[in-house]
Amino acid sequence: MRITIQNEVQKLYKKVRIDELIYQRFIARLNDHTPLTHEQNSVNHFCCFTLPIDRSTQSIFLVHHIKARDWVPPGGHIDAGEIPIQTVRREFAEELDYKITREPIMLFDLSIKDIDNSNGLCRTHYDLWYTVETGKKQFKIDKEEFHDADWFSYDKAIKQIKTPLFKTIIEKFLF
Numbered sequence: 817m818r819i820t821i822q823n824e825v826q827k828l829y830k831k832v833r834i835d836e837l838i839y840q841r842f843i844a845r846l847n848d849h850t851p852l853t854h855e856q857n858s859v860n861h862f863c864c865f866t867l868p869i870d871r872s873t874q875s876i877f878l879v880h881h882i883k884a885r886d887w888v889p890p891g892g893h894i895d896a897g898e899i900p901i902q903t904v905r906r907e908f909a910e911e912l913d914y915k916i917t918r919e920p921i922m923l924f925d926l927s928i929k930d931i932d933n934s935n936g937l938c939r940t941h942y943d944l945w946y947t948v949e950t951g952k953k954q955f956k957i958d959k960e961e962f963h964d965a966d967w968f969s970y971d972k973a974i975k976q977i978k979t980p981l982f983k984t985i986i987e988k989f990l991f
Contacts (some may be wrong), residue, residue, distance in 0.1 A: 817853075819898040821862065822846045824944070828923050829849065829975055838926050840926075854893040860940035864903040865891035867945065867989065868912075870952040874991045876973040877955065879911070887976040896974055900944050911962070912955035918921040920949045925985050930971075 825842050826835060837943045851857040867889040868877035874896045878896040892907040894900060905916050925945040935981075957965045968976060970991065 817894070817897070817899050821852070821944070824900065824923050825926065828926065832924070834926055838928055838961070841928055842926055842942060849907055851897045852894065853898075854938070855896050858937040860942065861938075862894045862900075862942045863891060863942065864894060864900050864907065865889045865926075865943055865945045865985075866904045866908055867947045867986070868950045868955075869947050869991070871949060871991055873952060873967075874970050875952055875967045876970060876986070876989075877950070877965065878973055878976060879957060879961075879965040880895050882963055884979070886978045886982065887973075888982055889945075889978070890893065895980065900946075902917075904946050904948070907945055911958050911966075913957075914950070914955050916948055916950075920947075924927060924948050925986055925988055929981055 822843070825839065825846070829839050852862045854861045865888070867876065877889070879890055880886070881888050887942055890907060890911040892903065892911070894903045897905070898906070901921060904921055908916050916935070923944055923946050927943045927945065929941045929942060929943060952967055955965065974983060974986055977986060
């Protein structure tokens with residue numbers, strides 16, 4: 817898994833302009849040889865966000881996450897034994913009750929989110945951000961994890977998101 821993530825991060829770095837400091841921190845974290853998954857390292861670990869998109873209407877699907885108290889793309893922790901693309905597929909199925917089969921999935925950015933969580937050990941998420949071209953499908957969301965969900969125009973999606981880091985990532989995405 818470590819090599820797969822490192823290869824994806826390096827390919828992304830060559831293709832698009834990602835924040836140099838974030839890239840360097842990702843590479844350093846991948847090279848420090850501590851476990852990468854939440855099960856093995858509850859303090860700092862890797863996660864995937866998946867941004868469902870409909871290019872024809874330039875729409876983005878967001879969920880109103882209960883714990884995060886914000887509108888965000890679906891996503892979650894990478895599990896032990898998974899590579900990121902498997903996490904994207906698993907989380908999509910769990911959270912949206914939709915199995916990705918032939919839809920294009922593409923890594924488009926990276927982020928590092930410090931977690932302010934007095935209830936748990938989780939302190940830092942190393943996030944890989946993917947898009948999946950689903951068209952404007954109606955997903956069945958996990959009501960135990962989300963208050964609501966909807967498709968938004970690009971501009972409205974940016975206005976919905978309150979977390980500055982997440983807003984910045986979505987603003988960097990271009991149809």
